[in-house]
Amino acid sequence: MADIITPLAQEWPTSKDSYDLICKIGQGAFASVWKARTKDTQQECAIKVLNLDHVDSNLQEIRLEVQAMRLSSHPNVLQCHTAFCNASDLWLTVQLMRKGSSLQCLEGARKILRQRQQNVSMEEHILYILHETLLGLRYIHDNGQIHRDIKAGNILLDGDGQVRIADFGVSGWLVNAGSQQEKAKTFVGTPCWMAPEVMEQIHGYDYKADIWSLGITALELAKGFAPYAKYPPMKVLILTIQEDPPSLDTYDQETGDDEDDDQVQEVISKSFGSLVDLCLQKDPSKRPQSVELLQSRYLNAMEDENHRMERRNRLVEEVCNLVENVGCQDDSNASSSSRMPGNAPVSIFASNLENRPAGTTWVFEDGSQVLASATNNATLDDVMNDLDQFGLQTGGENYTRKQKEEEEQNQQQQQQQQSSGGQGDDELDDFFSNFEQSTGGENFRPTN
Numbered sequence: 001m002a003d004i005i006t007p008l009a010q011e012w013p014t015s016k017d018s019y020d021l022i023c024k025i026g027q028g029a030f031a032s033v034w035k036a037r038t039k040d041t042q043q044e045c046a047i048k049v050l051n052l053d054h055v056d057s058n059l060q061e062i063r064l065e066v067q068a069m070r071l072s073s074h075p076n077v078l079q080c081h082t083a084f085c086n087a088s089d090l091w092l093t094v095q096l097m098r099k100g101s102s103l104q105c106l107e108g109a110r111k112i113l114r115q116r117q118q119n120v121s122m123e124e125h126i127l128y129i130l131h132e133t134l135l136g137l138r139y140i141h142d143n144g145q146i147h148r149d150i151k152a153g154n155i156l157l158d159g160d161g162q163v164r165i166a167d168f169g170v171s172g173w174l175v176n177a178g179s180q181q182e183k184a185k186t187f188v189g190t191p192c193w194m195a196p197e198v199m200e201q202i203h204g205y206d207y208k209a210d211i212w213s214l215g216i217t218a219l220e221l222a223k224g225f226a227p228y229a230k231y232p233p234m235k236v237l238i239l240t241i242q243e244d245p246p247s248l249d250t251y252d253q254e255t256g257d258d259e260d261d262d263q264v265q266e267v268i269s270k271s272f273g274s275l276v277d278l279c280l281q282k283d284p285s286k287r288p289q290s291v292e293l294l295q296s297r298y299l300n301a302m303e304d305e306n307h308r309m310e311r312r313n314r315l316v317e318e319v320c321n322l323v324e325n326v327g328c329q330d331d332s333n334a335s336s337s338s339r340m341p342g343n344a345p346v347s348i349f350a351s352n353l354e355n356r357p358a359g360t361t362w363v364f365e366d367g368s369q370v371l372a373s374a375t376n377n378a379t380l381d382d383v384m385n386d387l388d389q390f391g392l393q394t395g396g397e398n399y400t401r402k403q404k405e406e407e408e409q410n411q412q413q414q415q416q417q418q419s420s421g422g423q424g425d426d427e428l429d430d431f432f433s434n435f436e437q438s439t440g441g442e443n444f445r446p447t448n
Protein backbone atom coordinates (compact mmCIF):
# COMPACT_ATOMS: atom_id res chain seq x y z
CA MET A 1 0.00 0.00 0.00
CA ALA A 2 1.52 3.32 -0.97
CA ASP A 3 0.65 6.83 0.09
CA ILE A 4 0.76 8.92 -2.99
CA ILE A 5 0.61 12.36 -1.49
CA THR A 6 2.29 14.10 1.39
CA PRO A 7 -0.29 15.00 4.01
CA LEU A 8 -1.06 18.71 4.38
CA ALA A 9 -2.25 20.54 7.49
CA GLN A 10 -5.75 18.98 7.52
CA GLU A 11 -5.00 15.29 7.95
CA TRP A 12 -7.01 12.76 6.08
CA PRO A 13 -5.95 9.15 6.57
CA THR A 14 -4.16 7.43 3.71
CA SER A 15 -5.02 3.85 4.53
CA LYS A 16 -8.21 2.02 3.72
CA ASP A 17 -8.45 0.60 7.24
CA SER A 18 -8.95 4.12 8.58
CA TYR A 19 -12.29 4.47 6.78
CA ASP A 20 -15.68 2.86 7.25
CA LEU A 21 -17.34 2.44 3.87
CA ILE A 22 -21.01 3.08 4.57
CA CYS A 23 -22.54 2.29 1.20
CA LYS A 24 -22.00 2.60 -2.51
CA ILE A 25 -23.45 5.84 -3.88
CA GLY A 26 -22.40 5.78 -7.50
CA GLN A 27 -20.91 3.76 -10.28
CA GLY A 28 -19.03 5.20 -13.23
CA ALA A 29 -17.41 3.38 -16.10
CA PHE A 30 -14.03 3.23 -14.41
CA ALA A 31 -14.79 3.77 -10.76
CA SER A 32 -17.20 3.17 -7.93
CA VAL A 33 -18.06 5.88 -5.43
CA TRP A 34 -18.69 5.22 -1.74
CA LYS A 35 -20.07 7.20 1.14
CA ALA A 36 -17.49 6.81 3.91
CA ARG A 37 -16.49 8.05 7.34
CA THR A 38 -13.11 8.27 9.06
CA LYS A 39 -12.92 5.79 11.92
CA ASP A 40 -11.20 8.13 14.36
CA THR A 41 -12.93 11.50 13.82
CA GLN A 42 -16.18 10.25 12.22
CA GLN A 43 -15.82 12.77 9.41
CA GLU A 44 -17.96 11.98 6.39
CA CYS A 45 -16.50 11.96 2.90
CA ALA A 46 -16.90 10.26 -0.45
CA ILE A 47 -14.31 7.80 -1.72
CA LYS A 48 -13.86 7.24 -5.41
CA VAL A 49 -12.20 3.91 -6.15
CA LEU A 50 -10.51 3.74 -9.55
CA ASN A 51 -8.98 0.55 -10.83
CA LEU A 52 -5.40 1.30 -11.74
CA ASP A 53 -5.66 -0.90 -14.86
CA HIS A 54 -7.75 1.92 -16.33
CA VAL A 55 -5.36 4.64 -15.30
CA ASP A 56 -2.87 5.68 -17.92
CA SER A 57 -0.76 8.00 -15.79
CA ASN A 58 2.07 6.92 -13.55
CA LEU A 59 1.72 7.36 -9.82
CA GLN A 60 4.21 10.22 -9.77
CA GLU A 61 2.05 12.20 -12.23
CA ILE A 62 -1.07 11.40 -10.24
CA ARG A 63 0.68 12.38 -7.01
CA LEU A 64 1.50 15.81 -8.41
CA GLU A 65 -1.99 16.28 -9.78
CA VAL A 66 -3.67 15.23 -6.56
CA GLN A 67 -1.47 17.69 -4.70
CA ALA A 68 -2.57 20.39 -7.14
CA MET A 69 -6.20 19.32 -6.67
CA ARG A 70 -5.80 19.56 -2.92
CA LEU A 71 -4.28 22.99 -3.14
CA SER A 72 -6.83 24.28 -5.62
CA SER A 73 -9.68 25.74 -3.74
CA HIS A 74 -12.87 27.11 -5.21
CA PRO A 75 -16.40 26.91 -3.81
CA ASN A 76 -17.64 25.41 -7.08
CA VAL A 77 -14.92 22.78 -7.56
CA LEU A 78 -14.99 19.55 -5.55
CA GLN A 79 -12.12 19.38 -3.10
CA CYS A 80 -9.93 16.30 -3.09
CA HIS A 81 -8.76 15.57 0.47
CA THR A 82 -6.22 12.85 -0.18
CA ALA A 83 -5.39 9.88 -2.38
CA PHE A 84 -3.68 6.55 -1.84
CA CYS A 85 -3.27 3.16 -3.43
CA ASN A 86 -4.91 0.02 -2.16
CA ALA A 87 -3.77 -3.10 -4.03
CA SER A 88 -4.68 -2.44 -7.68
CA ASP A 89 -7.04 0.42 -6.83
CA LEU A 90 -6.51 4.14 -6.45
CA TRP A 91 -8.63 5.64 -3.66
CA LEU A 92 -9.52 9.33 -3.89
CA THR A 93 -11.03 10.84 -0.75
CA VAL A 94 -13.22 13.80 -1.73
CA GLN A 95 -15.96 16.00 -0.28
CA LEU A 96 -19.28 14.22 0.11
CA MET A 97 -22.05 16.03 -1.81
CA ARG A 98 -25.21 14.91 -0.08
CA LYS A 99 -27.64 15.29 -2.96
CA GLY A 100 -25.43 13.48 -5.48
CA SER A 101 -25.33 14.54 -9.10
CA SER A 102 -27.41 17.47 -10.35
CA LEU A 103 -29.17 15.12 -12.78
CA GLN A 104 -29.98 12.60 -10.08
CA CYS A 105 -31.28 15.36 -7.80
CA LEU A 106 -33.40 17.17 -10.41
CA GLU A 107 -34.85 13.90 -11.69
CA GLY A 108 -35.64 12.83 -8.13
CA ALA A 109 -37.45 16.11 -7.46
CA ARG A 110 -39.34 15.91 -10.77
CA LYS A 111 -40.51 12.40 -9.91
CA ILE A 112 -41.83 13.52 -6.53
CA LEU A 113 -43.54 16.57 -8.04
CA ARG A 114 -45.17 14.36 -10.69
CA GLN A 115 -46.47 12.07 -7.97
CA ARG A 116 -47.92 15.11 -6.24
CA GLN A 117 -49.34 16.21 -9.60
CA GLN A 118 -47.46 19.49 -9.32
CA ASN A 119 -46.10 20.96 -12.51
CA VAL A 120 -43.05 23.01 -11.53
CA SER A 121 -40.62 24.33 -14.12
CA MET A 122 -37.00 23.58 -13.28
CA GLU A 123 -35.56 26.20 -15.62
CA GLU A 124 -34.57 28.70 -12.92
CA HIS A 125 -32.91 25.95 -10.91
CA ILE A 126 -31.02 24.72 -13.96
CA LEU A 127 -29.82 28.26 -14.63
CA TYR A 128 -28.53 28.56 -11.09
CA ILE A 129 -26.70 25.23 -11.45
CA LEU A 130 -25.22 26.36 -14.78
CA HIS A 131 -24.18 29.69 -13.26
CA GLU A 132 -22.33 27.99 -10.41
CA THR A 133 -20.75 25.51 -12.82
CA LEU A 134 -19.52 28.42 -14.93
CA LEU A 135 -17.89 30.00 -11.88
CA GLY A 136 -16.04 26.72 -11.29
CA LEU A 137 -15.15 26.44 -14.98
CA ARG A 138 -13.85 30.01 -15.03
CA TYR A 139 -11.53 29.07 -12.16
CA ILE A 140 -10.35 25.91 -13.96
CA HIS A 141 -9.81 27.75 -17.26
CA ASP A 142 -8.10 30.72 -15.60
CA ASN A 143 -5.61 28.21 -14.23
CA GLY A 144 -4.87 27.01 -17.74
CA GLN A 145 -6.71 23.71 -17.31
CA ILE A 146 -9.46 21.95 -19.25
CA HIS A 147 -11.93 19.76 -17.36
CA ARG A 148 -12.71 17.44 -20.33
CA ASP A 149 -15.66 15.64 -18.74
CA ILE A 150 -18.32 18.24 -17.96
CA LYS A 151 -21.73 16.56 -17.70
CA ALA A 152 -24.60 16.57 -15.23
CA GLY A 153 -23.21 13.40 -13.60
CA ASN A 154 -20.10 15.38 -12.67
CA ILE A 155 -21.93 18.44 -11.34
CA LEU A 156 -22.77 17.63 -7.74
CA LEU A 157 -25.18 19.24 -5.28
CA ASP A 158 -25.03 19.51 -1.52
CA GLY A 159 -28.04 19.89 0.76
CA ASP A 160 -27.38 23.63 1.20
CA GLY A 161 -27.54 24.27 -2.54
CA GLN A 162 -23.78 24.30 -3.05
CA VAL A 163 -22.83 23.21 -6.58
CA ARG A 164 -19.41 21.67 -7.26
CA ILE A 165 -17.74 20.29 -10.35
CA ALA A 166 -16.34 16.80 -9.73
CA ASP A 167 -13.64 14.77 -11.45
CA PHE A 168 -11.43 17.73 -12.28
CA GLY A 169 -8.11 16.17 -13.26
CA VAL A 170 -9.36 12.60 -13.16
CA SER A 171 -10.51 12.40 -16.78
CA GLY A 172 -6.98 13.32 -17.87
CA TRP A 173 -5.65 10.17 -16.25
CA LEU A 174 -8.11 8.05 -18.18
CA VAL A 175 -8.25 9.87 -21.45
CA ASN A 176 -5.26 8.19 -23.06
CA ALA A 177 -5.97 4.78 -21.65
CA GLY A 178 -6.26 3.32 -25.15
CA SER A 179 -2.79 4.28 -26.28
CA GLN A 180 -0.70 2.01 -24.09
CA GLN A 181 -2.78 -0.76 -22.68
CA GLU A 182 -3.88 -3.71 -24.71
CA LYS A 183 -6.95 -4.33 -22.52
CA ALA A 184 -8.04 -0.71 -22.68
CA LYS A 185 -8.01 -0.39 -26.43
CA THR A 186 -11.80 -0.43 -26.56
CA PHE A 187 -11.94 2.87 -24.66
CA VAL A 188 -14.42 5.22 -26.28
CA GLY A 189 -15.20 7.83 -23.65
CA THR A 190 -18.50 9.57 -23.28
CA PRO A 191 -19.33 10.80 -26.75
CA CYS A 192 -22.64 12.54 -26.08
CA TRP A 193 -20.92 15.43 -24.27
CA MET A 194 -17.80 15.58 -26.45
CA ALA A 195 -17.19 18.62 -28.63
CA PRO A 196 -16.80 17.92 -32.35
CA GLU A 197 -13.17 19.11 -32.36
CA VAL A 198 -12.35 16.62 -29.57
CA MET A 199 -13.85 13.82 -31.65
CA GLU A 200 -12.10 14.83 -34.85
CA GLN A 201 -8.65 15.02 -33.27
CA ILE A 202 -7.43 16.96 -36.30
CA HIS A 203 -6.57 20.39 -34.97
CA GLY A 204 -6.52 19.65 -31.23
CA TYR A 205 -8.81 21.37 -28.78
CA ASP A 206 -8.77 23.79 -25.88
CA TYR A 207 -10.91 24.96 -22.96
CA LYS A 208 -13.76 25.78 -25.37
CA ALA A 209 -14.44 22.03 -25.45
CA ASP A 210 -15.80 22.42 -21.90
CA ILE A 211 -18.21 25.12 -23.11
CA TRP A 212 -19.65 22.69 -25.66
CA SER A 213 -20.05 20.06 -22.93
CA LEU A 214 -21.79 22.65 -20.76
CA GLY A 215 -24.30 23.31 -23.57
CA ILE A 216 -25.00 19.56 -23.77
CA THR A 217 -25.31 19.47 -19.97
CA ALA A 218 -27.88 22.29 -20.10
CA LEU A 219 -29.98 20.20 -22.50
CA GLU A 220 -29.45 17.12 -20.34
CA LEU A 221 -30.71 18.92 -17.23
CA ALA A 222 -33.69 20.37 -19.10
CA LYS A 223 -34.72 17.13 -20.78
CA GLY A 224 -33.46 14.41 -18.43
CA PHE A 225 -30.84 12.96 -20.80
CA ALA A 226 -28.24 14.19 -23.27
CA PRO A 227 -29.13 14.58 -26.95
CA TYR A 228 -28.31 11.45 -28.98
CA ALA A 229 -28.10 9.48 -25.70
CA LYS A 230 -30.22 6.76 -27.24
CA TYR A 231 -27.81 6.09 -30.09
CA PRO A 232 -24.69 3.91 -30.15
CA PRO A 233 -21.45 5.87 -29.73
CA MET A 234 -20.30 5.75 -33.34
CA LYS A 235 -23.60 7.20 -34.48
CA VAL A 236 -23.24 9.94 -31.86
CA LEU A 237 -19.82 10.75 -33.28
CA ILE A 238 -21.11 10.93 -36.83
CA LEU A 239 -24.14 13.03 -35.90
CA THR A 240 -22.04 15.43 -33.80
CA ILE A 241 -19.46 15.90 -36.53
CA GLN A 242 -21.74 16.00 -39.55
CA GLU A 243 -25.04 17.44 -38.39
CA ASP A 244 -26.02 20.87 -37.12
CA PRO A 245 -25.43 21.20 -33.36
CA PRO A 246 -28.08 19.57 -31.16
CA SER A 247 -30.75 21.80 -29.65
CA LEU A 248 -34.04 21.43 -27.80
CA ASP A 249 -35.62 20.49 -31.15
CA THR A 250 -33.26 17.52 -31.50
CA TYR A 251 -35.25 15.65 -28.86
CA ASP A 252 -38.49 15.80 -30.86
CA GLN A 253 -36.66 14.69 -34.00
CA GLU A 254 -34.98 11.80 -32.14
CA THR A 255 -38.23 10.37 -30.84
CA GLY A 256 -40.40 11.59 -33.69
CA ASP A 257 -42.92 12.14 -30.97
CA ASP A 258 -43.49 14.95 -28.50
CA GLU A 259 -45.03 12.53 -26.00
CA ASP A 260 -42.02 10.33 -25.37
CA ASP A 261 -42.37 8.82 -21.89
CA ASP A 262 -38.68 9.22 -20.95
CA GLN A 263 -38.67 12.85 -21.85
CA VAL A 264 -39.27 15.68 -19.41
CA GLN A 265 -42.20 17.77 -20.65
CA GLU A 266 -41.54 21.23 -19.23
CA VAL A 267 -41.96 24.59 -20.88
CA ILE A 268 -38.49 25.97 -21.57
CA SER A 269 -37.96 29.60 -22.54
CA LYS A 270 -36.47 30.78 -25.82
CA SER A 271 -33.68 32.49 -23.88
CA PHE A 272 -32.64 29.12 -22.47
CA GLY A 273 -32.52 27.75 -26.02
CA SER A 274 -30.37 30.73 -27.08
CA LEU A 275 -27.93 30.12 -24.24
CA VAL A 276 -27.60 26.50 -25.35
CA ASP A 277 -27.11 27.60 -28.96
CA LEU A 278 -24.31 29.95 -27.89
CA CYS A 279 -22.44 27.07 -26.26
CA LEU A 280 -23.11 24.58 -29.03
CA GLN A 281 -21.37 26.32 -31.90
CA LYS A 282 -19.31 23.89 -33.90
CA ASP A 283 -16.54 26.42 -34.45
CA PRO A 284 -14.87 26.64 -31.01
CA SER A 285 -13.61 30.17 -31.70
CA LYS A 286 -17.24 31.34 -31.88
CA ARG A 287 -18.15 29.82 -28.52
CA PRO A 288 -18.09 32.31 -25.64
CA GLN A 289 -15.67 31.96 -22.75
CA SER A 290 -17.08 31.13 -19.32
CA VAL A 291 -16.61 34.76 -18.27
CA GLU A 292 -18.62 35.97 -21.29
CA LEU A 293 -21.41 33.54 -20.55
CA LEU A 294 -21.51 34.72 -16.96
CA GLN A 295 -22.03 38.25 -18.25
CA SER A 296 -24.74 37.24 -20.72
CA ARG A 297 -28.14 38.82 -20.22
CA TYR A 298 -29.63 35.54 -19.13
CA LEU A 299 -27.14 34.78 -16.36
CA ASN A 300 -25.74 38.09 -15.20
CA ALA A 301 -28.61 38.71 -12.76
CA MET A 302 -26.89 36.16 -10.54
CA GLU A 303 -23.74 38.28 -10.42
CA ASP A 304 -25.73 40.18 -7.80
CA GLU A 305 -25.00 38.28 -4.58
CA ASN A 306 -28.49 38.76 -3.10
CA HIS A 307 -30.15 37.46 -6.23
CA ARG A 308 -27.77 34.53 -6.33
CA MET A 309 -28.52 33.62 -2.70
CA GLU A 310 -32.23 33.87 -3.38
CA ARG A 311 -31.86 31.40 -6.24
CA ARG A 312 -29.79 29.11 -4.07
CA ASN A 313 -32.39 29.13 -1.30
CA ARG A 314 -35.11 28.32 -3.80
CA LEU A 315 -33.08 25.40 -5.13
CA VAL A 316 -32.78 24.10 -1.58
CA GLU A 317 -36.50 24.48 -0.86
CA GLU A 318 -37.91 23.30 -4.18
CA VAL A 319 -35.40 20.63 -5.16
CA CYS A 320 -32.81 19.60 -2.55
CA ASN A 321 -35.26 19.28 0.33
CA LEU A 322 -37.48 17.00 -1.73
CA VAL A 323 -34.88 14.31 -2.31
CA GLU A 324 -33.10 12.17 0.25
CA ASN A 325 -29.39 12.39 0.87
CA VAL A 326 -27.22 9.96 -1.07
CA GLY A 327 -26.74 6.69 0.71
CA CYS A 328 -30.11 6.96 2.44
CA GLN A 329 -32.29 5.88 -0.46
CA ASP A 330 -33.49 2.37 -0.83
CA ASP A 331 -31.89 1.93 -4.23
CA SER A 332 -29.72 -0.87 -5.52
CA ASN A 333 -26.66 1.41 -5.67
CA ALA A 334 -26.72 1.54 -1.94
CA SER A 335 -27.57 -2.10 -1.41
CA SER A 336 -25.55 -4.29 0.89
CA SER A 337 -24.81 -6.52 -2.11
CA SER A 338 -22.61 -3.77 -3.54
CA ARG A 339 -19.18 -5.29 -3.60
CA MET A 340 -16.62 -3.63 -1.35
CA PRO A 341 -13.61 -2.46 -3.35
CA GLY A 342 -10.78 -4.93 -3.04
CA ASN A 343 -8.30 -6.50 -5.37
CA ALA A 344 -10.67 -7.37 -8.20
CA PRO A 345 -11.10 -4.95 -11.12
CA VAL A 346 -13.82 -2.34 -10.76
CA SER A 347 -16.25 -2.80 -13.57
CA ILE A 348 -19.90 -2.50 -14.42
CA PHE A 349 -21.99 -5.54 -13.70
CA ALA A 350 -25.39 -6.31 -15.11
CA SER A 351 -26.96 -5.33 -11.79
CA ASN A 352 -25.65 -1.78 -12.17
CA LEU A 353 -26.94 -1.25 -15.68
CA GLU A 354 -30.25 0.34 -14.81
CA ASN A 355 -28.53 2.95 -12.67
CA ARG A 356 -26.41 4.53 -15.37
CA PRO A 357 -27.71 7.73 -16.98
CA ALA A 358 -28.55 7.39 -20.65
CA GLY A 359 -25.63 8.11 -22.91
CA THR A 360 -22.87 7.29 -20.42
CA THR A 361 -20.19 4.70 -20.89
CA TRP A 362 -20.55 0.99 -20.17
CA VAL A 363 -17.63 -1.25 -19.30
CA PHE A 364 -18.37 -4.93 -19.18
CA GLU A 365 -16.84 -7.30 -16.70
CA ASP A 366 -14.34 -8.76 -19.14
CA GLY A 367 -13.17 -5.23 -19.92
CA SER A 368 -13.73 -5.86 -23.60
CA GLN A 369 -16.62 -3.59 -24.50
CA VAL A 370 -17.54 0.00 -23.90
CA LEU A 371 -20.67 1.53 -25.36
CA ALA A 372 -23.17 4.22 -24.59
CA SER A 373 -26.22 3.16 -22.64
CA ALA A 374 -29.35 3.20 -24.74
CA THR A 375 -31.91 4.48 -22.26
CA ASN A 376 -32.23 5.16 -18.57
CA ASN A 377 -33.87 1.82 -17.97
CA ALA A 378 -31.94 -0.35 -20.40
CA THR A 379 -31.41 -3.96 -19.40
CA LEU A 380 -28.32 -5.93 -20.32
CA ASP A 381 -30.34 -7.58 -23.11
CA ASP A 382 -31.42 -4.20 -24.44
CA VAL A 383 -27.87 -3.00 -24.55
CA MET A 384 -26.59 -6.17 -26.21
CA ASN A 385 -29.46 -6.14 -28.73
CA ASP A 386 -28.68 -2.54 -29.46
CA LEU A 387 -25.08 -3.48 -30.09
CA ASP A 388 -26.07 -6.42 -32.33
CA GLN A 389 -28.57 -4.31 -34.25
CA PHE A 390 -25.97 -1.67 -34.75
CA GLY A 391 -23.44 -4.22 -35.98
CA LEU A 392 -25.99 -5.73 -38.38
CA GLN A 393 -27.05 -2.39 -39.73
CA THR A 394 -23.59 -1.07 -40.17
CA GLY A 395 -21.86 -4.20 -41.41
CA GLY A 396 -18.67 -2.92 -39.86
CA GLU A 397 -18.84 0.40 -41.60
CA ASN A 398 -20.68 2.25 -38.84
CA TYR A 399 -23.16 3.90 -41.13
CA THR A 400 -26.89 3.59 -40.60
CA ARG A 401 -29.23 3.05 -43.50
CA LYS A 402 -30.39 6.65 -43.42
CA GLN A 403 -26.83 7.78 -43.49
CA LYS A 404 -26.14 5.41 -46.36
CA GLU A 405 -28.73 7.30 -48.38
CA GLU A 406 -27.15 10.56 -47.35
CA GLU A 407 -23.79 9.08 -48.15
CA GLU A 408 -24.89 8.37 -51.73
CA GLN A 409 -25.88 12.00 -52.10
CA ASN A 410 -22.68 13.12 -50.44
CA GLN A 411 -20.61 10.91 -52.72
CA GLN A 412 -21.67 12.97 -55.69
CA GLN A 413 -20.64 16.16 -53.90
CA GLN A 414 -17.42 14.49 -52.80
CA GLN A 415 -16.55 13.54 -56.36
CA GLN A 416 -17.08 17.13 -57.36
CA GLN A 417 -14.93 18.32 -54.44
CA GLN A 418 -12.20 15.82 -55.24
CA SER A 419 -12.07 16.96 -58.82
CA SER A 420 -11.56 20.48 -57.43
CA GLY A 421 -8.90 19.29 -54.91
CA GLY A 422 -11.12 19.15 -51.68
CA GLN A 423 -9.62 17.11 -48.80
CA GLY A 424 -12.26 17.38 -46.01
CA ASP A 425 -14.09 14.07 -46.47
CA ASP A 426 -10.84 12.15 -46.88
CA GLU A 427 -9.77 13.40 -43.46
CA LEU A 428 -13.10 12.32 -42.01
CA ASP A 429 -12.81 8.86 -43.60
CA ASP A 430 -9.31 8.49 -42.20
CA PHE A 431 -10.58 9.52 -38.80
CA PHE A 432 -13.39 6.94 -38.84
CA SER A 433 -11.15 4.22 -40.06
CA ASN A 434 -8.58 4.94 -37.33
CA PHE A 435 -11.34 5.18 -34.78
CA GLU A 436 -12.81 1.82 -35.80
CA GLN A 437 -9.44 0.17 -35.44
CA SER A 438 -8.67 1.73 -32.09
CA THR A 439 -12.07 0.76 -30.70
CA GLY A 440 -11.59 -2.81 -31.92
CA GLY A 441 -13.87 -4.72 -29.53
CA GLU A 442 -16.83 -2.45 -29.95
CA ASN A 443 -17.58 -1.20 -33.41
CA PHE A 444 -14.89 -2.68 -35.56
CA ARG A 445 -15.74 -5.99 -37.15
CA PRO A 446 -12.64 -7.29 -38.90
CA THR A 447 -13.51 -8.57 -42.37
CA ASN A 448 -11.09 -11.52 -42.34
Ligand SMILES: Nc1ncnc2c1ncn2[C@@H]1O[C@H](COP(=O)(O)OP(=O)(O)OP(=O)(O)O)[C@@H](O)[C@H]1O
Binds near residue numbers: 028154156360
Ligand atom coordinates in the same frame (compact mmCIF):
# COMPACT_ATOMS: atom_id res chain seq x y z
N1 LIG B 1 -18.33 13.39 -4.00
C1 LIG B 1 -19.49 12.82 -4.27
N2 LIG B 1 -20.54 12.99 -3.45
C2 LIG B 1 -21.73 12.41 -3.72
N3 LIG B 1 -21.98 11.65 -4.81
C3 LIG B 1 -20.97 11.45 -5.68
C4 LIG B 1 -19.68 12.02 -5.47
N4 LIG B 1 -18.89 11.66 -6.50
C5 LIG B 1 -19.65 10.91 -7.32
N5 LIG B 1 -20.90 10.77 -6.83
C6 LIG B 1 -22.01 10.01 -7.43
O1 LIG B 1 -21.46 8.90 -8.11
C7 LIG B 1 -21.82 8.92 -9.50
C8 LIG B 1 -20.73 8.26 -10.31
O2 LIG B 1 -19.59 9.07 -10.29
P1 LIG B 1 -18.35 8.80 -11.23
O3 LIG B 1 -17.57 10.08 -11.24
O4 LIG B 1 -17.64 7.58 -10.83
O5 LIG B 1 -18.96 8.44 -12.63
P2 LIG B 1 -19.53 9.34 -13.77
O6 LIG B 1 -18.63 10.52 -13.93
O7 LIG B 1 -20.98 9.62 -13.52
O8 LIG B 1 -19.48 8.36 -15.01
P3 LIG B 1 -18.29 8.07 -16.04
O9 LIG B 1 -17.40 7.08 -15.39
O10 LIG B 1 -19.01 7.53 -17.21
O11 LIG B 1 -17.57 9.36 -16.30
C9 LIG B 1 -22.07 10.41 -9.79
O12 LIG B 1 -22.89 10.58 -10.91
C10 LIG B 1 -22.74 10.84 -8.48
O13 LIG B 1 -24.09 10.47 -8.49
